[in-house]
Amino acid sequence: MTTSRFFSPDSFWNTPIRPDTPTDPGSDRMIGLPEDKVGKDRGFWINCEYWSVPVYEVDGNTPRRTVHQRVLAPGETYKGGPFRQGPGFGRDVPVPPGARPSPESDQHLAVIDRERQLAWDMWGARWRADGELESFTGMCSRLDGPGVFDPTQFAIRDGESLHRYGPSRHAGFPAYAGLIMRDEILNRFLPGGADEPRARTRPTSPRSRRPGYRTTPRPRRSDTRRRRPCSRACSR
Numbered sequence: 001m002t003t004s005r006f007f008s009p010d011s012f013w014n015t016p017i018r019p020d021t022p023t024d025p026g027s028d029r030m031i032g033l034p035e036d037k038v039g040k041d042r043g044f045w046i047n048c049e050y051w052s053v054p055v056y057e058v059d060g061n062t063p064r065r066t067v068h069q070r071v072l073a074p075g076e077t078y079k080g081g082p083f084r085q086g087p088g089f090g091r092d093v094p095v096p097p098g099a100r101p102s103p104e105s106d107q108h109l110a111v112i113d114r115e116r117q118l119a120w121d122m123w124g125a126r127w128r129a130d131g132e133l134e135s136f137t138g139m140c141s142r143l144d145g146p147g148v149f150d151p152t153q154f155a156i157r158d159g160e161s162l163h164r165y166g167p168s169r170h171a172g173f174p175a176y177a178g179l180i181m182r183d184e185i186l187n188r189f190l191p192g193g194a195d196e197p198r199a200r201t202r203p204t205s206p207r208s209r210r211p212g213y214r215t216t217p218r219p220r221r222s223d224t225r226r227r228r229p230c231s232r233a234c235s236r
Helices: 027-037 182-189
Strands: 055-057 067-069 109-113 118-123 133-135 137-142
Touching: none
Parallel strands: 055 109, 067 133
Antiparallel strands: 109 118, 118 137
16 A cells, blocks of 8 residues: 555644644543543553454456445444435445455544545445445545545434434444554555565554444453455455
């Protein structure tokens, strides 16, 4: 996968914090939020092994398909549902053969087209028995855009889940925003770049935990590592 930063140079994702930047008035409260979680539920952490987002790089040769709207089946419940894909999402989405959503219950999936500077991201994505792909949510966004959706495009009300309107993240970011990509680690953080060992260099999503959709109890895992489709997986 080509290494380059997502979003425009002036996006907040790519803008260094200046030394003279004033502190947000709510800084102390926000910093205290992780402390409040210590000892409650499973606490606060950065995802390094699980709950990441598979990202596939696609191009003009990648097959297009329809991503159908997934609906909650009878007996399935999730706080904030029902959910829906964003306006215009679902038709002619480039999905490489063999693309797999995240194995965790979030079932995220993202594809990026650097030639067209477009990206598609989904939550609750899965392959159906008939070979068709479906997802609870879905959005198409610009890779050279701001990296956050305009809240005015959603008629959201206080207390509603943003999943009702298409985005895959409650915060209103694309699912692939904030990922630390494999090549980024190799080229920027490891001496020697790509010649260094490649263990444990998968996309990692730095975010706090939020409830995940499940229809079955969480299995106990004996393994500590899982292979993840995280580099080039496009049809040529």
